[in-house]
Amino acid sequence: MKYDIILAGVGGQGILSIAFVIDNAALEEGLFFKQAEVHGMSQRGGAVQSHLRLADAHIYSDLIPLGQADMILSVEPLETLRYFEYLKPDGAVVSSSTPYTNISDYPVLEEVFREIKKAPVHVLIDSDKLAREAGSVRAQNMVMLGAASIFLPLKEDSLKKYIPVLFEKRGPQLVQTNLKAFDLGRQAARAGGR
Amino acid sequence: MEKIVLLGDEAVALAAVQAGLTAAYSYPGTPASEIMEFLIRHSEGGRKYTAKWCVNEKVACEEALGVSFAGKRAMVSFKHVGLNVAADPFINSAITGANGGLVVVVADDPGMHSSQDEQDSRYYADFARILCLEPTNHQEAYVMTREAFDLSEKFRIPVMIRLVTRLAHSRSSVQTAESRQQNQGLEYGTWQDWTLLPGNARRRFKILLDRQKELLDYSENTPYNQLVLNPAGGRLGVVVSGIAFNYFKEVVAGLPAEPSCLKVSTYPFPVNKLRQLIDRVDEILVIEEGYPFIERFIRGVTGIPGKTIRGKLDGSLPASGELTPDLVARALGLPERTGLKLGDFKLAGRPPQLCVGCPHADTYKALNEALKDFPRPVVFSDIGCYTLGALPPYNAIQTCVCMGASVSMAKGGSEAGIHPSVAVIGDSTFAHSGITPLLDAVFSNKVMTVIILDNGTVAMTGTQPSFGTGEPLDRLVAGLGLDQNHLRIIVPLPKNHQENVRVIKEELAYRGLSVIIARRECIQIVGEKKRS
Ligand SMILES: Cc1ncc(C[n+]2csc(CCOP(=O)(O)OP(=O)(O)O)c2C)c(N)n1
Ligand code: SF4
Secondary structure (H helix, E strand, C coil): EEEEEEEECCCCCCCHHHHHHHHHHHHHCCCCCEECCCCCHHCCCCEEEEEEECCCCCCCCCCCCCCCEEEEECCHHHHHHHHHHHHHEEEEEEEEEECCCCCCEEEEEEEHHHCCCCCCCCEEEEEHHHHHHHCCHHHHHHHHCCCHCCCCCCCCCHHHHHHHHHHHHCCHHHHHHHHHHHHHHHHHHHCCCC | CCCCEEHHHHHHHEEEEEEEEEEEEEECCCCCCHHHHHHHHHHHCCCEEEECCCCCHHHHHHHHHHHCCCEEEEEEEEHHHHHHHHHHHHHHHHCCCCCCCCCEEEEECCCCCCCCCCCCCCHHHHCCCCCCEEECCCCHHHHHHHHHHHHHHHHCCCCCEEEHHHHHHHHEEEEEECCCCCCCCCCCHHHHHCCCCHHHHHHHHHHHHHHHHHHHHHHHHHHCCEEECCCCHHCCCEEEEEHHHHHHHHHHHHHHCCEEEECCEEEECCCCHHHHHHCCEEEEEECCCCCCCCCHHHHHCCCCCCCCCECCCCCCCCCCCCCCCCHHHHHCCCCCCCCCCCCCCCCCCCCCCCCCHHHHHHHHHHHHHHHCCCCCCCCCCCCCCCHHHHHHCCCCCECCCCCCCCHHHHHHHCCCCCCCEEEEEEHHHHHHHHHHHHHHHCCCCCEEEECCCCCECCCCCCECCCCCCCHHHHHHHHHHHHHHHHHHEEHHHHHHHHHHHHHHHHHHCCEEEEEEEEEECCCCHHHHHHHH
């Protein structure tokens, strides 16, 4: 078994928190993993991405080769497209539909969606709406993780075990919000997204 | 022992602690910062070692050298360009030699993810004639760092660990081993070894040269340098180093048979192993992250008669930038693979930018306005978040070269007739390398304006503590001998815009040296303080 994921978003959207949960769930399930992440310069509102690889045997490369990712998981729709060439022909796209428009030349949103829908397997999630429903706009990353969980080769329970670890220092309220965000995302993906 | 999830940087840090570290020093810089961040977090757990951010890399390296002199184990870590700053103590520490284990960790940034160049630190290790260890993965990063301390004490030299971004900033699980105690009872260094008067230095250099054979022997025999000969693998042999080994292994299954391969993880380069490989193949492909260090070594001046050597020098691999599994696959002659294509959809870029509400933005707005009536002003800038002021909408600066260069270049510029000649430098960069050039400028009361952007932190690399900030910074600048009437403090906020423009204009009009301190906290640390 081998499962390669490109995580994408904009600096500050919390993609490394998504990675944290998946990494630990994988370790818990006895899988090997490698996760290459971006720190520094590109965190200031710029595009960020992380290559996350899961397997049941030793993984060599920290980077995913082109055309080999099983999933693109993105907290921002334009960022989804930035990594399209990494996706396998039958790979899945799990993308937020909420744009982050901190650039002046952001394309027409409908065109972005149209491109995303060219991926044979795709789920578009209104992460902004679901995160608000869960209790915080900042929980969009956990909404998207919940949505992705229907495809991931990891148990729902293993994933949900590490969400509290991320937030427990900041109070039980935030833990509940993020667990709910995960559930809402998962339900939405089950229902086929937007 | 336990298996834990760590960044490559953290694997190095934990290994150092468990190898009996007494003290570690660093200056922030991507991709090395997480080494010290881990050590500081970890030391809060009651472990008895020193872990400190220093004012710059040279200071960090010298502090580590003092620890080594005392017979204790020391580590210093920084990004590749940090080694330029620390080059003097680094090179000379090879001459004094190490007493307590001294490990120098340098994180290179091929592809320049967040750096101004992609220099390759292996040249520095070669230059200093010391051992260099280049781990392939997290486990090796852990094990080799532990071993580096032993090697340093065995050969009595500093040992370099070379990391690259993709290992430093990649996370994986690591199997740890039993902790070792800190050094006890090792005598201090002797003055004859550590006082580099020419007589001593010549003797010490000879000792270092004589030691080369032992270093090479180690390198020939260490299991980290591994030769796998595969007679079925054909006429092609591969030499791979560090993280490039992973890319090779990732894609090699696409070939009908695996070529013979020499994996290199320690230097000096294991020459005998290379000879064994050369004897069995006609063509050698060298795959290494960084400059063509090994490739040039193998090729020499005349190449090897009858053999083809391929790599970055002949274009089989790109001469710059980061390797990827795809580039390695192409060099091995494997077919290209890509996923979905975007057709004619135009993908907008998303460059990093100053945060909304950043104090630097307000300073640049005021500075731009104050300069707008001058025909040819120049703003020499420096390295930090504020370098993003080069981009729209600010377009506020013309240079960014290396830490501290803004102040010195503004002085040179002023001497060459530039007016106004303005330097813009962050508080941490000022402490790192801006004080000495400012002293130079004070001495000749040069006509120039230095703006210190005091946001109270090292923001660019992740809000580490800054040394030259707040009221102590004011006293420091005053203490350099600057005319007090031309030390001005402004608060960069939108509501102060007119006032700030006025202050800057006044100082631009002064025919001497002025320093303006623009003081407001980075909004990221304001946020952090609120949360905790
Ligand atoms: C020799 C060297 N060391 C470290 C770095 C990494 N680095 C880049 S900018 C910077 C400091 C930025 O702090 P400051 O000057 O206070 O500006 P801020 O980012 O807070 O605006 C550091 C450490 C570097 N580029 N060169
Ligand atoms: S991190 Fe701080 S200094 Fe850097 S851009 Fe944001 S507010 Fe400005």
